[in-house]
Amino acid sequence: MPISKNKGAPTIGDIADLVGVSRSSVSRAFGKPELLSEDTVKKIRKAAEKLGYFPNQAARALSTGRPGNLAIVVPDIANAFSPPLIRAAQLAADSHGMSLFLGDSGEDPAREFTLLNRLVVQTEGFVLVSSRMPDKKIKEIAEKHPLVLINRDISGISRVLIDTSPGVEAAVVHLAEIKHKKIAYVGGPSVSWSEQQRRGAVRRAAEREGLTVEYVRSGHATFDAGREAASAVIAAKASAAIAFDDVVAHGLLAGLNELGYRVPQDISVIGCDDVLGAATYPALTSVSARHIEAGRMAIEMLLNMIEEPTISNVRIALDTKLVVRATTAPR
Amino acid sequence: MPISKNKGAPTIGDIADLVGVSRSSVSRAFGKPELLSEDTVKKIRKAAEKLGYFPNQAARALSTGRPGNLAIVVPDIANAFSPPLIRAAQLAADSHGMSLFLGDSGEDPAREFTLLNRLVVQTEGFVLVSSRMPDKKIKEIAEKHPLVLINRDISGISRVLIDTSPGVEAAVVHLAEIKHKKIAYVGGPSVSWSEQQRRGAVRRAAEREGLTVEYVRSGHATFDAGREAASAVIAAKASAAIAFDDVVAHGLLAGLNELGYRVPQDISVIGCDDVLGAATYPALTSVSARHIEAGRMAIEMLLNMIEEPTISNVRIALDTKLVVRATTAPR
DNA sequence: CTGAAAGCGCTAACAT
DNA sequence: ATGTTAGCGCTTTCAG
Numbered sequence: 250m251p252i253s254k255n256k257g258a259p260t261i262g263d264i265a266d267l268v269g270v271s272r273s274s275v276s277r278a279f280g281k282p283e284l285l286s287e288d289t290v291k292k293i294r295k296a297a298e299k300l301g302y303f304p305n306q307a308a309r310a311l312s313t314g315r316p317g318n319l320a321i322v323v324p325d326i327a328n329a330f331s332p333p334l335i336r337a338a339q340l341a342a343d344s345h346g347m348s349l350f351l352g353d354s355g356e357d358p359a360r361e362f363t364l365l366n367r368l369v370v371q372t373e374g375f376v377l378v379s380s381r382m383p384d385k386k387i388k389e390i391a392e393k394h395p396l397v398l399i400n401r402d403i404s405g406i407s408r409v410l411i412d413t414s415p416g417v418e419a420a421v422v423h424l425a426e427i428k429h430k431k432i433a434y435v436g437g438p439s440v441s442w443s444e445q446q447r448r449g450a451v452r453r454a455a456e457r458e459g460l461t462v463e464y465v466r467s468g469h470a471t472f473d474a475g476r477e478a479a480s481a482v483i484a485a486k487a488s489a490a491i492a493f494d495d496v497v498a499h500g501l502l503a504g505l506n507e508l509g510y511r512v513p514q515d516i517s518v519i520g521c522d523d524v525l526g527a528a529t530y531p532a533l534t535s536v537s538a539r540h541i542e543a544g545r546m547a548i549e550m551l552l553n554m555i556e557e558p559t560i561s562n563v564r565i566a567l568d569t570k571l572v573v574r575a576t577t578a579p580r
Numbered sequence: 581m582p583i584s585k586n587k588g589a590p591t592i593g594d595i596a597d598l599v600g601v602s603r604s605s606v607s608r609a610f611g612k613p614e615l616l617s618e619d620t621v622k623k624i625r626k627a628a629e630k631l632g633y634f635p636n637q638a639a640r641a642l643s644t645g646r647p648g649n650l651a652i653v654v655p656d657i658a659n660a661f662s663p664p665l666i667r668a669a670q671l672a673a674d675s676h677g678m679s680l681f682l683g684d685s686g687e688d689p690a691r692e693f694t695l696l697n698r699l700v701v702q703t704e705g706f707v708l709v710s711s712r713m714p715d716k717k718i719k720e721i722a723e724k725h726p727l728v729l730i731n732r733d734i735s736g737i738s739r740v741l742i743d744t745s746p747g748v749e750a751a752v753v754h755l756a757e758i759k760h761k762k763i764a765y766v767g768g769p770s771v772s773w774s775e776q777q778r779r780g781a782v783r784r785a786a787e788r789e790g791l792t793v794e795y796v797r798s799g800h801a802t803f804d805a806g807r808e809a810a811s812a813v814i815a816a817k818a819s820a821a822i823a824f825d826d827v828v829a830h831g832l833l834a835g836l837n838e839l840g841y842r843v844p845q846d847i848s849v850i851g852c853d854d855v856l857g858a859a860t861y862p863a864l865t866s867v868s869a870r871h872i873e874a875g876r877m878a879i880e881m882l883l884n885m886i887e888e889p890t891i892s893n894v895r896i897a898l899d900t901k902l903v904v905r906a907t908t909a910p911r
Numbered sequence: 912c913t914g915a916a917a918g919c920g921c922t923a924a925c926a927t
Numbered sequence: 928a929t930g931t932t933a934g935c936g937c938t939t940t941c942a943g
Contacts, residue, residue, distance in 0.1 A: 258700065258701060258724070260919095260920055260921085261920070261921070262920080270929075270930085271929065271930045271931080272920090272921080272922095272930090273921095273922080273923085273929070273930065273931080273932095274928085274929060274930080275921095276920095276921060276922060276923090277922090277928095277929085280921095280922075280923095284928070284929090285928065285929080286928060286929090289928080289929085303697045303698060303700060303701065304701075304920090304921080305642075305701040305919090305920050305921070306698070306701055306702050307638045307641040307642050307647060307701055307702055307919090307920080307921090308642050308701075308919070308920035308921040308922090308935090309920080309921055309922075310638040310921090310935090311636075311638050311639050311642055311919090311920080311921075311922095311934095311935045311936065311937090312920080312921045312922045312923080312934080312935050313921080313922060313923090313935085314935075316638060318681075318702070325667070326663045326666055326667045326670070327663045327664050327667050331663070332657045332658045332662070332663050333658050335657055335682070335684075336656070336657045336658050336684050339657070339682060339683070339684045340684070340686070343691075343695070346698075348681055348683075348695075348698060348699060348702065349681065349682055349683075350649075350679055350680065350681055350682070351666070351670060351680055351681070351682035352670070352679075352680075353666075353667050353670045353671070355671070360674075364674070364679075366634050367634060367637075367677075367679060368679060369589065369634060370589060370634065370635075370636040370637055370638060370936095371637050371638055371649070371679065393589070472857070472858065472859040473858070476861075496859070499859060500859070502861065503860070503861030504861075506861055507861065526803070527803065527804075528803040528827070528830060528831070529834070530807075530833065530834030530835075530837055530838065591935095591936055591937085592936070592937065593936080601913075601914085602913065602914045602915075603914090603936090603937080603938095604913070604914060604915080604916095604937095604938080604939080605912090605913060605914080606937095607936095607937060607938055607939085608912095608913085608938090611937095611938070611939095612938095615912070615913085616912065616913080617912060617913090620912085620913085635936090635937080636935090636936050636937070638935090638936080638937095639919090639935070639936035639937040639938090640936080640937055640938075641919090641937090642918095642919045642920065642921090642935090642936080642937075642938095643918080643919050643936080643937045643938045643939080644919085644937080644938060644939090645919075701920090
């Protein structure tokens with residue numbers, strides 16, 4: 250029966266009373282045990298265990314200015330790209346004893362801004378995935394709070410970029426090697442950083458390899474958009490198609506099937522981001538996205554920035570590879 | 581140029597100095613403006629705006645014991661079931677001015693427990709989705725912290741359950757109506773609450789409708805498990821199959837295709853949870869899961885519990901419907 | 912209607 | 928090696 254007038258959770262005071270030491274000692278037993286005798290540390294730890302003590306982060310935050318929390322904000326958590334990335338980030342944060350706030354901006358820059366401001370004091374830093382805010386707002390926040398961007402390239406701010414160019418180029422080379430002459434690129438939203446990158450990579454590699462490429466717009470990067478693009482791909486007489494992402498590729502597979510074409514016998518298909526795993530039939534050849542690494546690395550970078558505020562403006566580009574599965578075959 | 585010696589964010593003190601009132605007044609201007617003259621409230625708000633003031637949640641938490649945060653913990657955020665649910669929860673929390681912590685337990689009960697304890701003081705309540713912890717631990721936490729369960733049925737603790745039974749029964753009825761006589765049920769992990777529920781519903785409805793049903797184990801609830809189950813479904817001479825969830829159904833589609841069977845001409849397939857949307861070809865007939873509502877409602881319930889601690893032990897069961905798309909056809 | 916003062920749980924000098 | 932003190936930013940009595 251601990252001597253505690255407390256209604257709520259046990260505090261360092263309760264432990265101090267129980268053990269018969271000062272509250273500072275209890276604090277030190279957790280924060281800087283090397284300053285205490287082994288014996289007292291042990292006693293304090295035992296008492297803490299017995300009382301079911303967990304440090305009050307809010308109080309610690311107030312005192313140290315270090316909340317021990319991080320936040321990650323995405324435009325849409327329901328996008329297949331996000332969850333593995335978030336998961337990796339959560340794991341990384343957790344392994345450093347940090348908790349993670351999740352924000353979903355719903356693609357709305359204003360919401361994103363408010364969300365972030367509300368979180369500033371509760372966190373030590375942010376990871377923003379494909380932020381929708383204008384450069385100016387991002388810089389404004391970055392000035393007062395450690396910040397790492399994923400898939401947004403603003404010089405002066407630390408960022409990790411998933412560079413799909415190498416993978417996409419490899420995809421084109423792969424198609425050339427298996428004798429395709431004319432391919433289609435089914436694009437995504439033209440404003441997107443990734444779309445520009447991918448389209449450019451296709452063009453460059455196709456020129457180099459002597460392929461001709463037909464550009465098909467899909468605009469929305471949805472399954473249906475991909476499905477509807479199938480007829481355009483056929484009309485273009487392409488024997489292979491590279492899609493903006495896996496979802497579009499998946500739709501394309503369906504559309505092709507629907508029109509009576511067989512993949513990969515009649516036509517080859519390649520996706521991007523590799524978010525579907527092998528969960529299509531036939532298993533989709535795709536460009537790996539390394540979003541898991543991106544999530545983990547962003548957190549690690551953020552933690553470094555927090556420890557060493559002089560480090561900022563690091564730019565990491567993760568290159569990508571082609572993962573060949575079953576939707577590509579020789580013409 | 582505000583008169584602030586502060587390195588960090590502006591505080592109520594800064595505002596107080598600027599306006600020439602006491603810190604209490606500034607505090608009240610936000611928390612209880614009705615206690616102040618309209619005029620001072622206006623002046624304070626304006627100054628706050630100018631300084632870019634955002635209240636320090638940690639400090640408020642320390643003082644009031646109400647951190648203004650909630651947490652949601654899932655076994656695996658990468659599971660297709662989670663993201664829409666989390667998104668809905670995030671939105672609901674946000675609309676009440678609350679921020680949301682995200683925890684991913686990685687299916688590990690011990691991790692889940694530590695995670696939660698670390699979050700207790702920083703949050704006003706938890707939503708646990710398909711918790712992996714034993715009843716005892718859950719109850720232990722529920723005693724000291726407001727808690728709402730999703731898809732876990734423990735009496736004495738508030739919970740929202742997605743009851744797939746009605747939808748699954750409707751699926752069986754639907755198959756009976758279109759003249760199927762023998763169907764297969766491709767099950768999931770037998771420990772799961774959902775699996776027991778679904779299997780039971782299939783059995784009951786089949787008896788009632790005079791269908792015979794063959795139980796095929798898949799065990800892991802993965803795309804591959806579904807694909808491999810295809811041959812067993814064929815071997816059972818079933819003309820239709822109901823799968824544990826959409827992912828298994830999707831795999832089944834692939835497996836059937838691979839074996840040369842056409843869906844729905846040769847065999848009908850029905851999924852559960854409706855997480856794939858229409859993103860399969862043919863578009864999958866499925867049992868709606870209402871996880872979005874579940875996420876939103878869990879947060880609302882939690883908020884109610886926090887306001888009115890006497891309310892606990894509410895049990896909400898969301899019923900489900902069959903969504904008929906293109907993978908079912910008359911035998 | 913507004914100010915003064917105390918305190919939430921913890922950490923960090925500064926003693927000893 | 929440990930105790931004492933002050934203070935982090937905010938809310939909340941209690942006085943005016």
